[in-house]
Amino acid sequence: MSTDDVYAREEHFRRLVGKLPPMDPVDLRRIDGTTAVGRRQLLSARDRILATASKARGNPVVGGVAASILHGNPWFDPAFRVELLRVPSGCGKRLEGRASRRFELAIADVMELDDILVTTPVRTAFDVGRLVPEWRGLGQLDALHRATSFSIPLLNRYILEHKGWRHIRQLRAIAPLIDGRAESPQESCLRLLMIRSDLPTPDLQIPVRDETGRVFARADLGYEELLICIEYDGAEFHSSEARRDRDARRDDKLRNLGWRVIRVDAEKLWDKPWLVLREIEDALRERGAY
Template sequence: MTTPTPESDRRVVRRKQSLARSDMTAEMFDAAFARLHGNEYVERTAILTPRERIALTRRCAPGDVVVGGIAAKILHGGLWYDGDFTIELVRGPEAGNRPGRGRKVLRRAGLLPDDVVAIDEVAVTSVVRTAFDLGRVGPPWRALGHLDDLARATGFEPDAVRHYAERFDGHRGIRQLRQILPLVDGDAESPPESWVRLLMHRSELPAPELQIEVADDDGRIFARIDLGYVRPKIAIEFDGADFHTSPAQRARDETRDARLRELGWIIIRIDAARLRTDPWGVVMEIERALRSRGGYF
């Protein structure tokens, strides 16, 4: 049995130097190595976890840079990210003016020593600073999803971020950040749920409850609803493309939904396509369900 190679031992090479010192052609090199960051490449046989990829990228970068953005959120324990997420490197508080050849390093306004923490020996923006940066990036529903994820992982207080933002009045995205901070909820379990909540808030619908557990007559919990309203028994479910489209999962959903309907629940199912193309149709369906149950708001 082969022991997996630890991350610290994986071979990282520089493309230009490797081509100059070996008999490999450019095509042979590109077949054997994948770009990691700047002029650094890693062997294509290396299967990196997100945290390993971030740590390696930071190690290959100039001395005084800090991991920020989505990569920082991942190191703080966040779970939501695209497979090709960008590793954002920010010039540290003591950085000079030159980012280094072949590297993209950003300068974030007002980054102070207190904004930087160490996680696994990697310099990372603090939880509050990470929330401040992610909450200002559009679109708003995605920013809220990232903040919900960070809140789930760290339990940060939105008020701490709001106070932190006071010294950045006039900077890009501050208005958006202030608008979504009161909506942050660490119980949200996916960015689309955050998207639905933001849509409902902007449509002046009542704030929904999250992760609602429903028990049968014997007290056994058989359903966990993404969001909805317990008293009028309205369930709002987001169908993710990767999870709810398999025949087996659809069969389980139908069985569960039938049991919920027997208990008097109205079920509203939403997917990403409907959110993109018919958001107000979603709003109207939720509003009709509330009105049908005597909801006044």
Template structure:
């Protein structure tokens, strides 16, 4: 599709380049931010909103936080969140852009799609010190999965900025980050287990049979005790074909001595105590010396 079809763009640039007339700009596009337009009917993703903010800033700023995370390919972001931009001076952003006054070192910047953004590690550093833990960890898990960043990279940035606001909050979050999580509910399930005093489960456990053949990859669990916790999305409960596969898979795991606790959205958000009771019972049955 053409350059003006689905991405935001600077209106003055498009008119000057002869890509659209002033009349068509008003008639066929909507203004997202001052001098930034999007074709009518198109919806901004988190990454699109970040690009729109960068166009508004006209090169005078660095995309940070959630906007940087979006351009780094982080999944599961809220498309309606304001864009985040670090910019010198005291100019406030328009509605939909959050301007911060942070000074970003050149070594903590990089280019993505031609836009200046914070590096993945600096992006994680900013998100972790600004957002509540249960919101930050799923985002950081997804950011690390998308970029290969790990908790050590985030900690290295934290050591360079010991006095910045939120550093204590970040220090508690860093050990909880794991790029192996494949969805926010998986991240929240892991936090639930750790908060209850259980040992941190390994993520994406590969189970093999006695001959070394692949059997399953489990969301999280404890290999020593053959206990796993699986978060099952709606399709696992409503899709007959998926349900049949799950039954067969669980039967094989059971034959190999594994105990699998399945978690649904209802259990996670409304009855988390049942998850913990079932996990502790399974660990005890499998010989783990886990105290309440």
């Protein structure tokens, strides 16, 4: 590296540091732009939300993805924003890592959880189900329903009472597809892809029995009547050699029992969805279904 390059990097660093806010006391750090916590303190997503909401001004209500996490949803983007809903006169200062919005919330939309105010499961479903694109909204709805078993009829009534809200048509379209048996947003996305492509609606979490009647596997999606098993391979669960070997032995056993096994990974789902659909359609036709 030349001397000029070193000087250029030092100048860039000086300018960057000059834009940073003054340092907090040595034992503190800030999350979401303002909330001070111990510098050695390691926070879970839930801890982060509770810390941010409890120290915010104006008694806000936690909503959106942050509310779904507090209700038990384990599936979320690690870089999620803590969404704080406030009455129109409340403090709406927007800070890094969190978003403040002003809404008129009905009393029935709010509950107390861990000493802070949070939108109810149904109101939370109404909000996360309008996240775009629609596969993201459905993934959030499935995960929230898995965690809370919120009332889908109540959600449908809420949708009817809030016509004209942003992305309400999307929510109205995907609400009938909510299924808390989905075990990941990617499974929800795959199911939505199949339905939008006019394939038959798949079964979820299909129990597979061996010759003795013992359940030895559960298919993520598929068609139980046709013995078609569709598995989504998430990198976090299928990247180890031991897990791949176990999956291979499981697939061999499924095939010996007459099952057609289709595996879908992130690359196929996002980059080559037409290949996924073709493989599923071919399997259906091989089994005499259309």
